[in-house]
Structure formats: C-alpha cells, structure tokens
Amino acid sequence: MAPLEILGFVLAALEGQRLRSALSALGVAIAVTAVILLTSLGEGTRQYIVAQFTQFGTNLIAVSPGKVKTFGVPGVLGGTTHKLTIADAVALRQLPGVEAVVPVAFGQAAVEAGQRSRSVFVYGVNHEAATAWRFRVAQGDFLPPGEASRQGASAVLGPKLARELFGATAPLGRRVRIGGRSFLAIGVMEAKGQLLGFDLDDSAYIPVASAMDMFNQSELMEIDVMARSAEAIPSVMRAIRQTLVARHRGEEDFTVTSQTEMLDTFGRVIGIITVAVSAIAGISLLVGGMGILTVMWISVHQRTAEVGLLRALGVTRATVGRLFLLEAVTLAMAGGVAGLALAFATGAALRAALPGLPLHTPPGSVAAGLLMSLVVGVVSGLLPARRAAELDPIDALRAE
Amino acid sequence: MIQLEGVWRTYRVGDSVVHALRHVSLAIRRGEHVAVIGPSGSGKSTLLHVLGCLDRPTAGRYTFAGREVGTLSDEERSALRQKSIGFVFQFFHLLPRLTAVGNVELPMLFAGVPAQERRQRALAALAAVGLAPRAGHRPDQLSGGECQRVAIARAAVMSPELLLADEPTGNLDRAAAAEVMELLEAMHARGLTLVVVTHDPAIAKRARRVIQMCDGEILEDSGALADEGGRRGAERPEGAPSAPSQSGVGE
Numbered sequence: 070m071a072p073l074e075i076l077g078f079v080l081a082a083l084e085g086q087r088l089r090s091a092l093s094a095l096g097v098a099i100a101v102t103a104v105i106l107l108t109s110l111g112e113g114t115r116q117y118i119v120a121q122f123t124q125f126g127t128n129l130i131a132v133s134p135g136k137v138k139t140f141g142v143p144g145v146l147g148g149t150t151h152k153l154t155i156a157d158a159v160a161l162r163q164l165p166g167v168e169a170v171v172p173v174a175f176g177q178a179a180v181e182a183g184q185r186s187r188s189v190f191v192y193g194v195n196h197e198a199a200t201a202w203r204f205r206v207a208q209g210d211f212l213p214p215g216e217a218s219r220q221g222a223s224a225v226l227g228p229k230l231a232r233e234l235f236g237a238t239a240p241l242g243r244r245v246r247i248g249g250r251s252f253l254a255i256g257v258m259e260a261k262g263q264l265l266g267f268d269l270d271d272s273a274y275i276p277v278a279s280a281m282d283m284f285n286q287s288e289l290m291e292i293d294v295m296a297r298s299a300e301a302i303p304s305v306m307r308a309i310r311q312t313l314v315a316r317h318r319g320e321e322d323f324t325v326t327s328q329t330e331m332l333d334t335f336g337r338v339i340g341i342i343t344v345a346v347s348a349i350a351g352i353s354l355l356v357g358g359m360g361i362l363t364v365m366w367i368s369v370h371q372r373t374a375e376v377g378l379l380r381a382l383g384v385t386r387a388t389v390g391r392l393f394l395l396e397a398v399t400l401a402m403a404g405g406v407a408g409l410a411l412a413f414a415t416g417a418a419l420r421a422a423l424p425g426l427p428l429h430t431p432p433g434s435v436a437a438g439l440l441m442s443l444v445v446g447v448v449s450g451l452l453p454a455r456r457a458a459e460l461d462p463i464d465a466l467r468a469e
Numbered sequence: 470m471i472q473l474e475g476v477w478r479t480y481r482v483g484d485s486v487v488h489a490l491r492h493v494s495l496a497i498r499r500g501e502h503v504a505v506i507g508p509s510g511s512g513k514s515t516l517l518h519v520l521g522c523l524d525r526p527t528a529g530r531y532t533f534a535g536r537e538v539g540t541l542s543d544e545e546r547s548a549l550r551q552k553s554i555g556f557v558f559q560f561f562h563l564l565p566r567l568t569a570v571g572n573v574e575l576p577m578l579f580a581g582v583p584a585q586e587r588r589q590r591a592l593a594a595l596a597a598v599g600l601a602p603r604a605g606h607r608p609d610q611l612s613g614g615e616c617q618r619v620a621i622a623r624a625a626v627m628s629p630e631l632l633l634a635d636e637p638t639g640n641l642d643r644a645a646a647a648e649v650m651e652l653l654e655a656m657h658a659r660g661l662t663l664v665v666v667t668h669d670p671a672i673a674k675r676a677r678r679v680i681q682m683c684d685g686e687i688l689e690d691s692g693a694l695a696d697e698g699g700r701r702g703a704e705r706p707e708g709a710p711s712a713p714s715q716s717g718v719g720e
C-alpha cells in the first residue's frame with residue numbers, strides 16, 4: 070500500500086468537503102499565525118535592543134559609583150565614600166586585556182555660535198571614546214589624547230548640532246561657546262541616530278575634566294572599559310574590582326557590569342514574556358484542535374457507509390483508522406502551513422505599514438508551529454480514527 | 470471451495486436472542502451459480518456476509534479455499550476479501566466524490582497496484598460492462614443501472630474467485646436488472662463462483678442451484694449433493710424447521 074496513494078485518497082475526501090475542511094483548518098491556522106507573530110515580535114524586540122546597545126561597541130564593561138545592594142540605585146541609596154575619578158580611569162587603562170577606557174561625565178548646556186544657540190547634551194569623555202563606542206568622525210578629528218584631564222578646550226560636535234549652528238558653512242576651526250566657555254570645534258561626528266530617546270547627533274563631546282568643572286561635578290558618572298576580547302571580559306572585570314578596591318581603601322563602593330550580562334538579563338526577560346504570551350496564543354491551538362476533532366467525528370458518522378465499503382473491499386481495520394488519522398493530521402498541517410503563510414503575509418504588511426516595527430521570525434518558531442500543528446492533528450484525530458476502525462463492517466454497510 | 474458446517478450466527482438484543490443463522494451446513498463448489506431466496510429476515514444477507522468473511526459465525530466451522538475463516542485475524546480476512554471476494558450491493562455503495570473510473574480503481578488503490586496499471590485495468594473493467602463513455606462521470610450523473618454496472622466493474626477488477634451479490638437488482642427496473650444479471654452471468658461463464666441473493670423468482674430461476682432460506686435455516690437446496698443433504702437433515706436440531714421464532718419478521 071503506497072503512502073502517496075493513500076494521501077491522494079485522503080485529499081480527495083477532504084476536497085469533497087471543501088468548506089468544512091477549510092473552516093476546521095482555519096482554527097489551527099489562526100493559532101499558528103498568532104504564535105508566529107508574537108514570537109517574531111519578541112525576537113525582533115530582543116534583537117533591536119541588542120543592536121541598539123552593541124552599536125556602541127561590544128566587550129564593554131561599565132563601572133559606576135555606588136554599590137547596588139539588594140535594592141536601590143547606585144549612588145543614591147548605596148552612598149559613595151570614595152569618588153570615582155579620572156585617576157581611577159587612568160589606573161584601569163594600565164590593566165592587561167584592556168583596549169580602551171573612557172571616563173564619562175554628562176550634563177546639559179547651551180551651545181552657542183554667532184547668533185545661534187542650542188541646548189543639548191554635553192558628554193565629557195577622552196580621546197578613546199571614539200574607539201570604545203565605535204563613533205566615526207565625519208570631518209576633522211576626535212578629541213586629542215592628553216586633553217581629557219587637562220580641561221582642554223577642544224570640542225567635537227554631533228552632525229545635527231553642527232548643522233543647526235553653522236548651516237552650510239564649515240564648523241571646523243570655529244569657536245563655540247559651551248556652558249559659557251569658549252571651545253574650538255575640531256571635528257564633526259558621523260550621524261549615529263537615537264538611543265532610547267537620546268538624540269546622539271544633537272550633542273557635543275568635550276574633555277571630561279572640562280565637563281566636570283562646567284557641571285560642577287566632583288565625580289564621574291561612569292567609567293567605560295573596553296576589553297580586548299569577549300573571552301577577556303571575566304578576567305578584566307576581576308582586575309577592575311581588585312584595582313578599584315585597592316584604590317578605594319578596601320571598600321567596594323562601585324558597581325561593575327558587563328554589557329553581555331546586561332544583554333543576557335534583558336534577553337531572558339524578553340524571552341520569558343514571549344513564551345508566556347505565545348502560550349496564551351497557543352490556547353487557541355487547543356480550540357483549533359477541538360474544531361478538527363468535531364469535524365472528524367461528524368465525518369466518521371457521515372461516512373459510515375464508506376467505511377463499510379472499504380472493509381468489504383479488503384481494507385483492514387488498522388488502515389481505516391490510519392485513513393481518518395491522516396485526514397485529521399492533513400487538516401491540522403494544512404492549517405499550520407496556512408498559518409505560517411498568513412503570519413509572513415501579515416508580517417510583511419505590518420513592516421510596510423510600520424517600518425520601525427521590530428519583527429524577526431526565529432527559525433525555531435516556524436518549526437515549532439509546524440510541530441504543534443502535527444501534534445494537534447494526531448491528538449484530535451485519534452478518537453475519530455479509533456471510532457472508524459471499530460465500526461462493524463456490516464452495520465456500516467447498512468448505513469445508507 | 471466453500472464449506473459451512475453447523476454455522477450459527479446469533480445476535481443478542483437486550484435480553485432476547487436472535488438467531489440469524491441456525492445450524493447452516495452448505496458446500497459450494499468452484500464455478501457454481503447459486504441463488505439464495507427466502508422471506509425478509511430469513512438470514513440471506515447474514516449468510517452472504519459470513520461467506521464474504523465480513524462476519525464470523527457465532528458457532529460452527531466455515532472453510533474458504535481450505536482455510537478456516539473463524540481462526541483468521543482481521544488482516545488475514547481482509548486480505549482474503551481483497552484478493553478473492555467481490556461484493557455487489559443493492560444500494561451500489563459507490564463513493565459519490567469519485568468518478569466511475571475512480572470508484573473502480575478503489576480496490577486496486579488499497580491493494581497497492583501502480584497508478585498507471587490501475588487506470589488501465591479500471592477502464593478495461595468499465596468497458597467490459599459497457600460504460601467506457603461514462604468513465605469520467607460521478608455517481609450522481611449516472612442512472613441506477615449504470616451505477617450497478619460500475620459496482621460490478623469494481624467487484625470484478627481484482628479478478629476474485631467468488632462474487633457475492635445481495636439483491637443486486639433490487640433497486641432497478643426490469644430492463645436494467647436484466648442487463649446486470651447478464652453481466653454477472655457472463656462473469657460466471659468465465660469461471661467465477663457466483664452467489665446471488667434475490668427476491669425475484671425470475672432471477673432465481675436463472676441459477677442452476679437455488680437455496681431457499683427461512684428463519685435462518687436452509688429450507689430447500691436444489692443443488693446440494695445427496696450425501697450432504699442427508700447430513701444436513703441429520704444434523705438439524707430438534708424442533709421443527711418451520712417453527713416460529715423470535716427472528717421471524719412479519720411479511
């Protein structure tokens with residue numbers, strides 16, 4: 070008995086009940102569509118976040134003041150006994166496996182050039198910020214080495230800020246006033262876009278010591294350390310802790326977080342949300358399975374005479390059962406495949422309508438969608454198949 | 470080829486017991502043409518189902534081509550039906566979604582005959598019943614006589630040794646009935662063993678051997694061998710052959 074021939078027979082039987090078959094498959098299709106779209110949205114969001122963070126370099130380790138205890142925000146509840154300083158950053162730069170170190174200060178200030186003025190975010194950094202954060206300079210240069218601790222007077226402008234202040238004229242070599250002090254514009258950055266609402270192109274970069282002085286800050290907001298490789302991250306983190314504890318007289322009054330840790334935690338949270346939401350969508354699969362079971366049950370009842378005939382033609386009980394089981398599985402799988410198609414079509418339409426929407430279908434969820442359809446088909450087909458197989462051929466033949 | 474020895478078929482309906490067959494003994498040789506007649510409810514269809522291995526005797530022995538059917542599994546009896554036994558029913562039992570040729574292909578489909586050969590043999594079988602031009606029609610596009618001829622083509626296409634027909638002309642007018650009987654008799658003429666259940670005395674008369682049934686028993690068998698007839702008489706259980714029973718259905 071060739072399986073292909075049997076499949077042909079089953080398809081013809083389903084074809085004979087086109088509307089009913091389509092409707093019962095639709096239940097599964099909608100469920101699979103929902104599951105695929107939701108997992109795509111979850112995975113898309115995760116990838117979007119990862120991309121957002123890693124565009125500023127990978128292998129980053131952040132050192133912030135204050136210790137995160139059981140709860141609380143660093144520096145707020147933890148309290149800092151020893152301040153995180155530029156000297157700390159310089160010390161960390163000496164550690165083996167460290168590629169770059171950026172001391173960061175941050176504030177908001179007015180930037181003026183000629184008649185124009187603009188209030189923007191000002192980052193106090195050093196010359197290594199461009200490397201560590203993967204910033205590219207479009208014109209001129211980034212901050213020169215050595216200026217960071219010296220309260221140098223060079224400034225690098227974000228492209229949007231440069232455009233707003235200088236219009237078409239070249240900003241390089243021009244004077245700008247930032248927070249009331251005079252700086253020399255030595256470079257303009259390449260466009261970088263936004264990060265979580267901060268417009269990075271509408272900001273200025275000045276030496277960190279100048280920024281701390283300008284904003285009247287006695288402590289760094291953060292020190293970013295870039296490890297040479299992903300493998301080096303754990304040992305570098307250990308070395309950072311040792312060095313800073315030693316420098317802070319034995320107190321660990323700072324927090325060291327690696328970017329990977331942060332992304333992992335984030336990915337896990339999104340993963341849990343995605344699974345939970347998809348499981349809820351999966352309940353509709355149960356409903357789809359009930360639909361198939363009902364339709365198959367009615368089908369066995371209506372086709373009792375057919376079962377009797379098949380038995381008279383020498384078809385075994387087992388094969389009769391298999392026919393109906395295959396019918397249920399075919400319905401469910403057709404629903405599953407239709408659901409995938411529907412999910413991809415809907416995804417494409419959504420992307421066209423909302424270009425920013427993060428949708429990324431993980432291959433695993435496609436496989437899972439098909440597998441779930443298969444399981445639903447088998448489970449919902451078992452009972453009707455058994456009923457068909459157990460029909461007495463003589464009673465079945467009498468049904469007309 | 471066929472040997473029934475003291476076959477009973479008993480149904481239990483609630484508290485009462487219905488004997489559809491009571492102690493039937495019967496031998497049919499290869500190539501015979503047998504008509505089974507009798508009042509409604511006398512057990513004709515039941516006998517045919519037992520002969521066709523669709524049903525199993527409650528008691529007694531049934532031997533088909535040397536094999537005792539009662540001991541065979543569902544698979545073995547199904548294989549027997551597939552290869553050796555053809556059925557023709559009063560209500561045709563064609564699948565409405567399939568064309569004539571599709572219906573005739575059905576037994577070959579489950580027997581694993583390759584598609585091309587299947588189509589060829591089905592068309593040949595349809596041509597043999599004079600329905601080649603109707604091969605692509607579905608049952609609802611065919612007359613009753615044509616439907617029964619499709620069913621005969623389906624029964625013949627696996628070249629069975631035994632053909633069992635349960636009132637094959639019961640739903641047909643005289644002309645269509647004659648056509649159907651001619652086809653069955655032509656198949657018998659080519660060596661097939663034919664058993665026809667009928668209510669029509671004219672059709673019964675065409676058979677060489679007529680078995681008359683009543684209340685699940687064989688009342689008269691025109692073709693039984695003398696010694697078998699004697700044995701059958703001897704084995705008849707106590708109680709008169711015409712005794713009324715709970716299985717008797719009013720006529």
Ligand SMILES: Nc1ncnc2c1ncn2[C@@H]1O[C@H](COP(=O)(O)OP(=O)(O)OP(=O)(O)O)[C@@H](O)[C@H]1O
Nearest residue numbers: 480482487489508509510511512513514515516716
């Ligand atoms: N499934 C069943 N349960 C109970 N009794 C049954 C069953 N099938 C048949 N019978 C009984 O067995 C007896 C013989 O039935 P059968 O169908 O063989 O008669 P028949 O001679 O073919 O009648 P008809 O000419 O009307 O077709 C009847 O009395 C019937 O009521």
Ligand SMILES: [Mg+2]
Nearest residue numbers: 513514515635
């Ligand atoms: Mg009958």
